[in-house]
Amino acid sequence: MIWNWDYTWQVLPDILRAFGVTLQATLAGFALAAVLGLGWATARMSPWRWLAASATGIVEFVRSTPLLIQLYFLYYVLPDYGIALSPLVTGIIALGLHYSCYTAEVYRAGIEAVPQGQWEAARALNLSTRATWTRIILPQAIRPTLPMLGNYLIAMFKDTPLLAAITVMEMLQTAKLTGAQSFRYLEPLTITGVVFLVVSLLASWTVRHLETRHAIRR
Amino acid sequence: MPSAADAVLEFRKVAKRYGEQVVLEDFDFALDAGEKVALIGPSGSGKSTVLRIAMTLEDIQAGDVRVHGDYLWRDGRPADRTATQRLRAHLGMVFQHFHLFPHLSVLENLTLAPRLVQSVAAADAEAAARELLERVGLADKADAWPEQLSGGQKQRVAIARALAMQPDIMLFDEVTSALDPEMVGEVLDVLRELGRSTDMSMLLVTHEMDFAYQFADRVVFMDGGRVVEMGPPKQLFDQPREERTQQFLQRVRTR
Numbered sequence: 001m002i003w004n005w006d007y008t009w010q011v012l013p014d015i016l017r018a019f020g021v022t023l024q025a026t027l028a029g030f031a032l033a034a035v036l037g038l039g040w041a042t043a044r045m046s047p048w049r050w051l052a053a054s055a056t057g058i059v060e061f062v063r064s065t066p067l068l069i070q071l072y073f074l075y076y077v078l079p080d081y082g083i084a085l086s087p088l089v090t091g092i093i094a095l096g097l098h099y100s101c102y103t104a105e106v107y108r109a110g111i112e113a114v115p116q117g118q119w120e121a122a123r124a125l126n127l128s129t130r131a132t133w134t135r136i137i138l139p140q141a142i143r144p145t146l147p148m149l150g151n152y153l154i155a156m157f158k159d160t161p162l163l164a165a166i167t168v169m170e171m172l173q174t175a176k177l178t179g180a181q182s183f184r185y186l187e188p189l190t191i192t193g194v195v196f197l198v199v200s201l202l203a204s205w206t207v208r209h210l211e212t213r214h215a216i217r218r
Numbered sequence: 219m220p221s222a223a224d225a226v227l228e229f230r231k232v233a234k235r236y237g238e239q240v241v242l243e244d245f246d247f248a249l250d251a252g253e254k255v256a257l258i259g260p261s262g263s264g265k266s267t268v269l270r271i272a273m274t275l276e277d278i279q280a281g282d283v284r285v286h287g288d289y290l291w292r293d294g295r296p297a298d299r300t301a302t303q304r305l306r307a308h309l310g311m312v313f314q315h316f317h318l319f320p321h322l323s324v325l326e327n328l329t330l331a332p333r334l335v336q337s338v339a340a341a342d343a344e345a346a347a348r349e350l351l352e353r354v355g356l357a358d359k360a361d362a363w364p365e366q367l368s369g370g371q372k373q374r375v376a377i378a379r380a381l382a383m384q385p386d387i388m389l390f391d392e393v394t395s396a397l398d399p400e401m402v403g404e405v406l407d408v409l410r411e412l413g414r415s416t417d418m419s420m421l422l423v424t425h426e427m428d429f430a431y432q433f434a435d436r437v438v439f440m441d442g443g444r445v446v447e448m449g450p451p452k453q454l455f456d457q458p459r460e461e462r463t464q465q466f467l468q469r470v471r472t473r
Contacts, residue, residue, distance in 0.1 A: 117317035124273050124311040125331035125383060126303055135330060139321045 001186055008187045011178050015191050018174035025091055025170060026157045032096025033156070034149065037103030041111060042133065044104070055104075062101045068162055070094050075166040091163040099156050106148045110141035150207035154200055171195065224251045225284075226308070226387050226419045227272055232281030233294070234267055234443070241267050242443040245281070249387065252417040256430035256451075259440035260466060265423040268440075269389040272421075273311045274302060285309070285387070307335075310385030314392040316372040318364040324351070324375050325360040328382045335383070343382075350378040354408050370401030374408055381412075388412070390422035402426070409433065427470055431455055439463045 043055035062070070071094045075087065085093070114137050122132040161172035175192040179185035225248040234242040242264045249255055257265040270276040271283060274296065283291040285305040290297055297305065319327050328347035332338040338346070351357050354374040364372060373393055380388065390409065394402040406429050413420065413433060424430055430437055431451045438448040439460070447460045458464045 115317075117313060117315055118319065120273075120275050121313065121317035121319070123275060123306075124309075124313075124380070126306050126335045127331060128335070131334045135334065136319060140319075143321075 001184075004184070004187060007182070007184060008191070011175075011188050012191060014178060015171055015174055015188060015195070018169055018171045019195055021088065021168065022157070022160045022170040025088060025095060025160050025163060025168065026153070028092045029095030029099065029160075030153050030156055032092065033099035033103050033152070036096060036100035038107055038138075040100060040104035041107035044108065045111065059101045059104050062098060067094065067098045067159060068165060070098055071162060071166050087163070087166050087168045090166060091160075091168045095156055095159065095163075099152055102152050103149060106145045106152070107141065110145040111137060113144065114140045147207050147211040150203070150210060154203045154207070157203070158196060158200060225249060226251050226286055227421065228282075228284045229268065229271075230282040230284075232271065232283060232291075233279045234264070234271065234276065235279055240443055242271075242278075245444060247438065247445060249419050249421050252419055254413055254420045254433060254435045255422070256434035256437045257421065257423045257440060258425075258427070258430060258437060258466075259446075263440040264443040265440050266391050269311065269391050269421065269423060272387075272389060273309055274306060307383070308385055309387050309389060310380035310383055311389040312373070312376050312380050312391065312393050314395050316364075316369075316376045316396075318372055318376055318379070320364050322364075323360070324356070324362050324364065324367070327364070327375060328379050331379075332382050347378070347382055350381055351375075353411070354378045355404070368401060369397045370404045373397065373401075373405045377405075377408055377412075385418070387419045387421070390420065390424070392423050392425065394424070394426060425470070427455070427467075439466065441466070 040055050040059050044052050044059070046052045046055075071091065074085075074090050074094050078085070078090075118136055118140065119132065122136045127136065160170055163170050164173035164176065167173070171192045175188035176185075178188045227249040229245050229247045232242055232245040233240075234245075245264070245268070247268070257268060259265050267276060271278055272285075272290070274290065277296065278291055278294050280294040281291065282289060282293065285308050288297075288301065288305055290302065290305045296302060318324075319330070322330060325344065325347055328350060329338075329340070329343040332343045332346065333340060348357065348360060351360055354377055356371060356374055356378070359367065359371065359375070364375070367375065377393075393409075394405050397405065406426065409420075409422070409429075410433060412418065422430075422434075434451050436448060437451045437454045439446050439454060439458075439462075441462050447454060447458060447463045454463065455467065458467060
């Protein structure tokens with residue numbers, strides 16, 4: 001089989017359009033993971049033991065089961081309980097939930113790295129618990145975690161092809177269907193792979209840049 | 219009540235333990251309004267713990283702590299959250315290691331709490347903060363970041379930050395112990411100025427015996443989690459009654 005450039009140019013627009021869906025799933029999923037992960041991390045440090053225990057339980061459960069099963073579960077089982085969401089929204093929720101359990105660990109490490117004295121100073125100034133978290137602890141905890149969060153963003157990006165399993169028309173699904181129509185899989189699959197490669201490399205480079213900049217600021 | 223009527227901070231039979239280890243036992247002490255008291259004693263004698271309990275950074279197992287007559291701790295139990303916050307507003311604390319907020323500028327370090335806790339308008343908080351920085355000799359550092367300051371400057375900012383909340387009782391926890399020797403003086407000068415120009419009550423844990431001698435109205439010598447002896451500096455330093463006090467003073471003087 002020889003690479004066919006005409007065919008390449010013909011299928012490229014469809015795949016690039018599907019890249020938009022991939023990007024959407026990645027960004028929305030990661031936004032969810034970033035927020036939810038912070039929720040898990042703070043809940044796990046709560047003085048209310050039941051809350052801390054539930055958060056720990058959920059995080060361990062989600063981390064110990066494959067993303068693909070979670071996707072299938074949300075897509076095929078939830079409708080039985082009257083919750084029917086579009087494939088893309090389901091995919092975003094699954095990605096967000098799954099990765100929130102990893103970002104939670106990142107945040108936790110960041111929070112634990114804030115010196116005890118910062119909590120004490122906040123208390124000595126009579127700051128409320130809420131203000132202590134939002135104005136003192138989290139701003140210091142999150143900045144050093146940005147490179148780690150960036151790495152998870154890239155990992156999530158590379159996990160988006162799993163969404164093909166629940167019929168989301170992201171890049172892989174589009175490449176597969178395009179190939180099936182003409183019985184030529186070489187070009188669409190190669191293009192898809194190259195797009196993932198280029199974007200991941202660019203993103204990794206950005207994260208490394210972020211890391212060194214942070215290192216200099218310290 | 220055995221205490222003076224005008225005690226602003228009072229400890230009665232306070233006990234503090236970490237597991238088996240006893241930090242304070244039957245600790246009694248009262249700080250009077252406007253009084254400057256130095257707590258001295260060997261390390262591990264529980265001096266810093268006294269301040270940390272008053273600031274509710276540590277819990278206690280028994281006894282009472284009262285601020286302006288109201289219970290902050292009663293029979294070893296803390297007051298409810300509202301009362302704790304109200305009473306804590308009387309207290310300001312300065313730490314050995316400053317604990318400035320590194321992600322905020324010097325000015326923001328001073329204005330954050332007044333704005334959030336006391337709802338002071340931004341412009342008023344800033345004006346008050348600049349005045350305080352002027353007072354500790356750092357007017358030109360308002361826009362600096364903590365990491366750009368020397369240890370002595372950091373500690374002066376920390377003092378100003380505590381003062382910004384307008385407490386009437388100030389707690390100083392070994393505020394010069396983490397400083398290079400040449401910076402100790404500038405921080406002690408700020409304390410002296412505070413002592414002269416305000417009627418704040420001040421309780422300080424210190425290893426600077428000369429400073430305690432000149433500055434304090436009363437010196438308390440602690441050992442093993444109890445008050446061993448207290449009195450005016452002249453009496454305590456020059457004619458200590460207790461043998462343990464004599465031994466301690468001999469040791470720190472020969473150093």
